[in-house]
Amino acid sequence: MLDSLSSSLKDALKKIAGKTVVDRAAVEELVRSLQRALLQADVNVRLVMHLSQSIKKRALEEEPPKGMNVREHVLRIVYQELVGLMGNAGKTDLSRQTILMAGLQGSGKTTTTAKLARYFQRKGLKVGVICADTFRPGAYRQLATLCAKINVPIFGDPAEKDALLIVRDGIKRFAETEIVIIDTQGRHALEDELIKEIVDINEIAAPDHRWLVIDAALGQQAAEQARRFNEAIGIDGVLITKMDGTAKGGGALSAVSETKSGIVFIGDGETIDDLERFDPDSFISRLLGMGDLKALTERAEEAMADEEMDVNAMMRGKFTLRDMYRQLEAVNKMGPLKQVMSMLPLGGMQIPEDAYDVTSTKMDRYKVIMNSMTSAELDDPQIISGSRVHRISRGAGASPEDVRELLKYHRVMQRALKGMRGSKFSMQRMMKRFGKSQ
Amino acid sequence: MFEGLKSKLQNIQKTFGRSIEAAAVVEAPAAPAPIPGKKPDTFVSRVKNLVIERELIVSEKDINEPLAELEMALLENDVALDVSDAIIGYMKENLVGSHRKIGTSVDTVVAGALRGALLQVLGEGFDPLAYVRAHERPVKILITGVNGTGKTTSIVKMAHYFKINGFSVVLGAGDTFRAGAIEQIAEHARRLGIKVIQHQEGSDPAAVIYDTVEYAKAHNIDVVLADTAGRFHNRKNLMSQLDKIRRVMKPDLVVYVDEAVAGNDAVVRAKDFNDLVGTDAVMLTKADMDPRGGAAISIAHTIGKPILFLGTGQGYDDIVPFRPETIVDELVGVEG
Numbered sequence: 124m125l126d127s128l129s130s131s132l133k134d135a136l137k138k139i140a141g142k143t144v145v146d147r148a149a150v151e152e153l154v155r156s157l158q159r160a161l162l163q164a165d166v167n168v169r170l171v172m173h174l175s176q177s178i179k180k181r182a183l184e185e186e187p188p189k190g191m192n193v194r195e196h197v198l199r200i201v202y203q204e205l206v207g208l209m210g211n212a213g214k215t216d217l218s219r220q221t222i223l224m225a226g227l228q229g230s231g232k233t234t235t236t237a238k239l240a241r242y243f244q245r246k247g248l249k250v251g252v253i254c255a256d257t258f259r260p261g262a263y264r265q266l267a268t269l270c271a272k273i274n275v276p277i278f279g280d281p282a283e284k285d286a287l288l289i290v291r292d293g294i295k296r297f298a299e300t301e302i303v304i305i306d307t308q309g310r311h312a313l314e315d316e317l318i319k320e321i322v323d324i325n326e327i328a329a330p331d332h333r334w335l336v337i338d339a340a341l342g343q344q345a346a347e348q349a350r351r352f353n354e355a356i357g358i359d360g361v362l363i364t365k366m367d368g369t370a371k372g373g374g375a376l377s378a379v380s381e382t383k384s385g386i387v388f389i390g391d392g393e394t395i396d397d398l399e400r401f402d403p404d405s406f407i408s409r410l411l412g413m414g415d416l417k418a419l420t421e422r423a424e425e426a427m428a429d430e431e432m433d434v435n436a437m438m439r440g441k442f443t444l445r446d447m448y449r450q451l452e453a454v455n456k457m458g459p460l461k462q463v464m465s466m467l468p469l470g471g472m473q474i475p476e477d478a479y480d481v482t483s484t485k486m487d488r489y490k491v492i493m494n495s496m497t498s499a500e501l502d503d504p505q506i507i508s509g510s511r512v513h514r515i516s517r518g519a520g521a522s523p524e525d526v527r528e529l530l531k532y533h534r535v536m537q538r539a540l541k542g543m544r545g546s547k548f549s550m551q552r553m554m555k556r557f558g559k560s561q
Numbered sequence: 562m563f564e565g566l567k568s569k570l571q572n573i574q575k576t577f578g579r580s581i582e583a584a585a586v587v588e589a590p591a592a593p594a595p596i597p598g599k600k601p602d603t604f605v606s607r608v609k610n611l612v613i614e615r616e617l618i619v620s621e622k623d624i625n626e627p628l629a630e631l632e633m634a635l636l637e638n639d640v641a642l643d644v645s646d647a648i649i650g651y652m653k654e655n656l657v658g659s660h661r662k663i664g665t666s667v668d669t670v671v672a673g674a675l676r677g678a679l680l681q682v683l684g685e686g687f688d689p690l691a692y693v694r695a696h697e698r699p700v701k702i703l704i705t706g707v708n709g710t711g712k713t714t715s716i717v718k719m720a721h722y723f724k725i726n727g728f729s730v731v732l733g734a735g736d737t738f739r740a741g742a743i744e745q746i747a748e749h750a751r752r753l754g755i756k757v758i759q760h761q762e763g764s765d766p767a768a769v770i771y772d773t774v775e776y777a778k779a780h781n782i783d784v785v786l787a788d789t790a791g792r793f794h795n796r797k798n799l800m801s802q803l804d805k806i807r808r809v810m811k812p813d814l815v816v817y818v819d820e821a822v823a824g825n826d827a828v829v830r831a832k833d834f835n836d837l838v839g840t841d842a843v844m845l846t847k848a849d850m851d852p853r854g855g856a857a858i859s860i861a862h863t864i865g866k867p868i869l870f871l872g873t874g875q876g877y878d879d880i881v882p883f884r885p886e887t888i889v890d891e892l893v894g895v896e897g
């Protein structure tokens with residue numbers, strides 16, 4: 124299913140690549156497959172229709188900027204429109220603040236409260252947590268257990284039924300604490316009494332942030348729910364949970380659009396450390412599906428089996444210069460790099476066209492340069508400072524620009540591979556899915 | 562539940578009706594010339610045939626627009642893309658090239674096709690009380706599903722439902738993983754006066770569930786309901802743990818729990834759970850959040866298993882047995 128989807132995207136892209144002028148039929152086909160990808164990712168149906176109209180219009184009406192070919196022009200528009208859909212990244216800083224957590228039942232508020240406590244604690248801040256869920260049995264115990272693991276104090280009372288009372292006392296108790304996070308019970312748009320409860324909590328706590336927790340699997344309801352929460356308390360950030368599953372999180376984009384806010388954090392696991400800042404690029408590549416990763420990894424594995432290249436490690440972002448060296452050596456067997464990379468439908472669009480232009484002479488030069496690097500440098504190119512650049516260039520008989528170009532090329536490749544990752548388990552997931560679809 | 566989809570579908574039926582009607586006017590075949598030498602009654606019947614029973618053939622072109630509208634309605638109501646494709650395909654198959662007698666109302670034809678499509682997708686119903694009555698005791702039910710969908714709440718509601726219908730029940734606190742999970746189910750059970758077997762947090766879930774079944778056998782309990790920790794279908798080790806639980810418990814029914822508000826992923830995970838540990842029936846929770854109901858259609862279509870109950874709130878009584886015909890009647894309008 125996912126497979127055929129991304130391959131139709133890929134085909135649509137290929138058709139555009141061959142054109143010298145923007146071709147209506149090709150654009151329409153691209154927009155159609157993009158629509159399907161986004162709908163399948165639970166992006167709001169109206170948002171999708173709106174987005175496709177505007178991509179079509181821009182692709183056909185705007186002149187491609189000088190020096191940009193048709194494919195790049197269309198891809199750039201698609202990318203810009205998708206980024207527009209993401210909103211601005213939700214704001215967070217390390218100043219003193221109170222955060223109010225809101226969301227549907229079971230969306231992951233309590234777990235994310237503990238993850239955030241951990242996040243701010245790691246930044247060296249004093250954190251206190253208030254359990255204002257007086258409804259769900261075991262709610263206090265759940266939060267207390269999680270907080271005990273990280274030594275974060277919790278305020279609450281499992282016997283108390285009045286959440287407002289707890290919030291009032293909790294705010295006093297944590298008057299000297301830098302970061303205060305208030306966990307609340309779940310509620311939904313149609314529960315007027317519960318909506319009123321969070322309006323009251325919001326009034327009493329006067330929080331700096333009111334974050335809406337959205338399950339990555341939430342479907343078309345997301346817009347309606349977010350609208351109601353926003354009306355009630357004014358949402359200024361969205362947190363997506365359960366991104367370690369297979370859901371794409373498109374519902375969160377409806378929430379972003381309704382609340383005119385942005386995505387702040389992503390939760391991708393059940394443990395307290397599974398929290399990441401939002402990254403639009405990897406989110407987009409996940410939204411659209413991972414593309415033809417199967418063909419890529421198969422060919423990569425085939426070509427590199429003898430080179431012992433760890434494709435899985437590469438996907439995790441561990442793509443060292445050493446890996447790149449092997450990759451360059453294997454490139455003949457794999458086919459041109461550009462072809463390999465373009466199997467990822469839109470992962471490719473983040474990559475400047477010239478990154479593909481590794482001619483065989485350039486490849487040879489890169490290999491010579493890498494031969495004059497130390498082991499440590501090959502394993503961790505980050506340590507290559509200005510003086511090292513000069514040493515390497517002298518050793519290789521190349522210019523410092525050549526060395527820097529190589530490093531840049533490596534970064535681009537690393538980013539591209541990382542972009543394919545999407546989440547921790549995607550590799551296994553993709554492998555499994557591909558395995559099945561055969 | 563289903564309010565949104567219902568009003569949309571009813572509008573679309575009308576659109577279908579109009580398109581086919583319009584097609585009828587344009588494409589009505591010319592009257593066949595009378596054949597000389599036939600008996601008069603044949604002529605009469607031929608006229609009757611012409612006026613009332615003349616057949617029309619519906620072409621794809623006639624229904625493209627309403628089908629596109631139907632697709633939008635399905636998607637907006639959270640029917641997963643693949644499933645919506647299947648329904649559209651079914652509608653096409655049933656309408657295009659179909660011979661419609663001019664005497665029958667177009668609405669009936671469309672309603673028939675839509676009803677057929679939805680009933681096909683929703684499958685057969687499942688009567689849990691009849692099942693328990695007909696089965697050797699204890700009837701063992703295992704609950705599965707991803708994180709936070711409402712498994713624990715649902716198991717407690719089911720226990721309550723069986724209890725007020727005259728069956729004795731025992732709960733197994735099989736979520737030994739999530740913080741506070743044992744306390745959650747134990748507190749619910751205490752409020753309802755239902756026995757729960759529990760071990761320590763972090764202990765082997767298969768062992769608790771085994772003990773629960775043993776308890777039920779020793780005390781002549783009718784129904785065993787075993788809770789499990791939420792897990793994602795893409796976590797191999799957690800799924801094989803669930804499979805181990807299943808092998809130890811040997812459940813009569815595996816009830817997979819998901820929520821009505823889930824979008825396209827509902828299909829992916831329902832399929833994986835069904836493939837990896839098996840599912841016999843589905844409970845769809847949080848139907849009170851969502852007047853759309855597409856997930857019911859998606860899941861039922863994907864794994865072809867009946868939906869047992871809807872969860873419609875956080876109270877113990879917020880559980881409604883699911884009946885496909887009732888839902889389809891609501892969506893399409895009563896047949897006839």
Ligand SMILES: Nc1nc2c(ncn2[C@@H]2O[C@H](COP(=O)(O)OP(=O)(O)O)[C@@H](O)[C@H]2O)c(=O)[nH]1
Nearest residue numbers: 229230231232233234365390391392393708709
């Ligand atoms: N796999 C995974 N599970 C999560 C994540 N966030 C929350 N959960 C689980 O989802 C369920 C509901 O979370 P909880 O915090 O209790 O939700 P709340 O009802 O909104 O407070 C629990 O089983 C959590 O362990 C996540 O990012 N990944």
Ligand SMILES: Nc1nc2c(ncn2[C@@H]2O[C@H](COP(=O)(O)OP(=O)(O)O)[C@@H](O)[C@H]2O)c(=O)[nH]1
Nearest residue numbers: 228229709710711712713714846847872873874
């Ligand atoms: N509105 C509503 N909330 C529900 C329903 N079923 C469960 N919940 C809530 O969803 C949250 C997660 O439920 P829980 O049973 O703990 O989920 P589990 O992690 O799958 O066991 C809790 O806050 C429940 O009260 C339902 O049918 N409607």
Ligand SMILES: [Mg+2]
Nearest residue numbers: 232233256262
């Ligand atoms: Mg909670």
Ligand SMILES: [Mg+2]
Nearest residue numbers: 712713736742
């Ligand atoms: Mg549970």
